[in-house]
Amino acid sequence: MVGARFTKVDQRRADLRFPFPPRFPARLAGARVEALSRRAKYLVADLSTGESLIMHLGMTGRFTVEHAHGVITPGEFHYAPGTMPLHDHVVFDFDTGARVTYNDVRRFGYMDLVPSTGLAACKHFAGLGIEPLGNALSGETLAALFRGKIAPLKAALLDQRLIAGLGNIYVCEALHRAGLHPEAPAGIVATRTGRPRASAHRLAQEIRAVLNEAVAAGGSTLRDFAHADGSLGYFQHGFKVYDREGEPCAAPGCSGIVERIVQSGRSTFYCARCQPR
DNA sequence: CTTACACCCTGCTCGC
DNA sequence: TGCGAGCAGGGTGTAA
Numbered sequence: 001m002v003g004a005r006f007t008k009v010d011q012r013r014a015d016l017r018f019p020f021p022p023r024f025p026a027r028l029a030g031a032r033v034e035a036l037s038r039r040a041k042y043l044v045a046d047l048s049t050g051e052s053l054i055m056h057l058g059m060t061g062r063f064t065v066e067h068a069h070g071v072i073t074p075g076e077f078h079y080a081p082g083t084m085p086l087h088d089h090v091v092f093d094f095d096t097g098a099r100v101t102y103n104d105v106r107r108f109g110y111m112d113l114v115p116s117t118g119l120a121a122c123k124h125f126a127g128l129g130i131e132p133l134g135n136a137l138s139g140e141t142l143a144a145l146f147r148g149k150i151a152p153l154k155a156a157l158l159d160q161r162l163i164a165g166l167g168n169i170y171v172c173e174a175l176h177r178a179g180l181h182p183e184a185p186a187g188i189v190a191t192r193t194g195r196p197r198a199s200a201h202r203l204a205q206e207i208r209a210v211l212n213e214a215v216a217a218g219g220s221t222l223r224d225f226a227h228a229d230g231s232l233g234y235f236q237h238g239f240k241v242y243d244r245e246g247e248p249c250a251a252p253g254c255s256g257i258v259e260r261i262v263q264s265g266r267s268t269f270y271c272a273r274c275q276p277r
Numbered sequence: 278c279t280t281a282c283a284c285c286c287t288g289c290t291c292g293c
Numbered sequence: 294t295g296c297g298a299g300c301a302g303g304g305t306g307t308a309a
Contacts, residue, residue, distance in 0.1 A: 017285070017304080041303075058303045060287080087287085106286045108303050151280070160304080167302060220302080265282070267300085 040164035058108025139201030
């Protein structure tokens with residue numbers, strides 16, 4: 001997409017989770033994509049117009065990328081003229097012949113256009129915490145962020161104001177790998193003065209490790225999730241606890257059974273043997 | 278400042 | 294076979 005120009009944007013409804021910005025298709029038409037990046041769970045496309053398109057997939061959002069070599073013919077894409085797959089909400093066409101379709105069953109995703117200058121200060125990004133794969137994530141940082149917190153580790157790790165980018169799956173997996181109980185108060189990884197305990201270093205290391213392994217495996221395809229080319233991610237085979245309630249703990253030599261509890265309305269999976277209180 | 282919970286939306290699975 | 298309950302990867306807003 002980098003270097004490509006939007007030729008047509010078909011916005012098929014007024015809102016997803018939030019309303020689209022005013023004149024959304026018109027503000028994109030003719031714009032060139034200068035760069036693509038990511039911040040937390042947002043995708044960011046910097047445009048030649050001085051605006052950036054930021055996109056959040058919510059729970060079920062996905063982009064499908066298709067390419068018509070040569071002239072674009074609707075029939076060459078994944079739906080025939082006059083028909084429309086359910087929940088295809090936005091279709092972006094590019095001068096390269098590429099077509100990018102945004103599909104989102106539950107419509108928890110959203111898009112916005114914000115000035116590229118001062119992107120970090122925009123309302124979506126202003127309150128975000130550190131990147132879990134950035135240099136800032138360390139035992140020292142975790143200790144400083146979690147010091148004195150009585151909120152459970154699970155909730156603290158999911159709090160995007162502290163660390164921005166971890167979701168339910170990888171929080172469960174990281175806590176399991178670090179041997180930490182999800183209900184333990186977040187403050188246990190720090191001393192009273194905010195110095196990291198060994199568990200803080202371990203947790204930082206396992207967060208990095210599980211994310212890097214998942215990325216290398218092509219992500220975690222669940223249910224209806226797929227890559228832009230329709231292929232599947234395979235990291236779900238690497239889950240040690242997530243969605244494995246009642247199954248044996250996958251840690252070598254562990255005889256525990258994975259348990260499921262609910263914390264702040266979300267499922268938490270853990271092994272009480274690997275993750276004692 | 279916390280934490281808890283309802284809510285946003287659709288679709289799938291499970292138990293009866 | 295049909296039907297309601299519960300659940301799902303995300304985040305927000307409100308109340309306590």
